[in-house]
Amino acid sequence: MEALIRGRGFANQLLQVVGGNKNNHNNDDNGEEVIAEDLVRKVLRSFNNTILLLNGDSLSGGGASSASPNPKKFEGNGTINHQSPRYKKRKTLSTPTWEKESSTLMDDGYAWRKYGQKLLINSNYHRNYFRCSYKFDEGCEATKQVQRIQEDPPLYRTTYHGHHTCKNKLLQNYPNDDEMILMDCYYCDAPQQDSCMVLDFSSDPLLISQ
DNA sequence: CCCATTTGACCATG
DNA sequence: CATGGTCAAATGGG
Numbered sequence: 001m002e003a004l005i006r007g008r009g010f011a012n013q014l015l016q017v018v019g020g021n022k023n024n025h026n027n028d029d030n031g032e033e034v035i036a037e038d039l040v041r042k043v044l045r046s047f048n049n050t051i052l053l054l055n056g057d058s059l060s061g062g063g064a065s066s067a068s069p070n071p072k073k074f075e076g077n078g079t080i081n082h083q084s085p086r087y088k089k090r091k092t093l094s095t096p097t098w099e100k101e102s103s104t105l106m107d108d109g110y111a112w113r114k115y116g117q118k119l120l121i122n123s124n125y126h127r128n129y130f131r132c133s134y135k136f137d138e139g140c141e142a143t144k145q146v147q148r149i150q151e152d153p154p155l156y157r158t159t160y161h162g163h164h165t166c167k168n169k170l171l172q173n174y175p176n177d178d179e180m181i182l183m184d185c186y187y188c189d190a191p192q193q194d195s196c197m198v199l200d201f202s203s204d205p206l207l208i209s210q
Numbered sequence: 211c212c213c214a215t216t217t218g219a220c221c222a223t224g
Numbered sequence: 225c226a227t228g229g230t231c232a233a234a235t236g237g238g
Contacts, residue, residue, distance in 0.1 A: 090222050116230060
């Protein structure tokens with residue numbers, strides 16, 4: 001998995017070298033460069049799809065069977081006492097640190113652990129809740145939510161809350177910060193701290209059409 | 211056996 | 225009270 005992420009980072013760098021910037025004039029001279037750029041984008045897409053599969057896309061998994069015909073009651077042993085309150089208190093959820101939209105679910109380099117999934121009222125898709133894997137080990141309070149918001153052009157919105165205070169192992173494998181920045185969003189040059197809103201994929205060659 | 215995900219129940223908030 | 229967010233037992237994979 002880490003090798004895949006590394007490969008994607010290299011593909012991103014290659015895309016920049018070949019001509020990932022959009023302000024290229026397509027005169028006939030650089031026809032080969034256009035072909036090379038297209039190939040690099042295909043490689044990049046393969047990386048992203050593979051990483052997406054390995055991550056396990058629960059969004060596309062059992063979405064259709066959301067209506068469970070038999071909502072079985074809690075079938076634990078009957079001797080459970082709920083005397084201890086499950087919630088101490090709840091702090092109001094802070095405003096999102098940042099959010100982005102993308103057509104594929106990309107690994108952001110952090111270790112997340114899913115702790116919930118909710119079908120919202122006016123949405124056809126589930127919202128998935130993640131917390132940092134090192135929440136209890138290192139007290140890292142970072143949180144993110146991932147929700148599909150479109151089907152035909154697949155579009156996901158990822159909302160981050162808080163910031164990581166943990167020492168992430170994947171990040172430690174990338175002492176060069178530039179590589180991580182390229183991994184964060186390959187549609188634009190926005191680093192992770194900035195917001196990257198990609199709204200129009202109609203002309204994007206990376207758009208997955210299956 | 212260990213750990214992450216699944217999933218309905220539970221809770222806080224407006 | 226309705227809704228979104230979180231808990232935790234059950235589940236499943238390695």
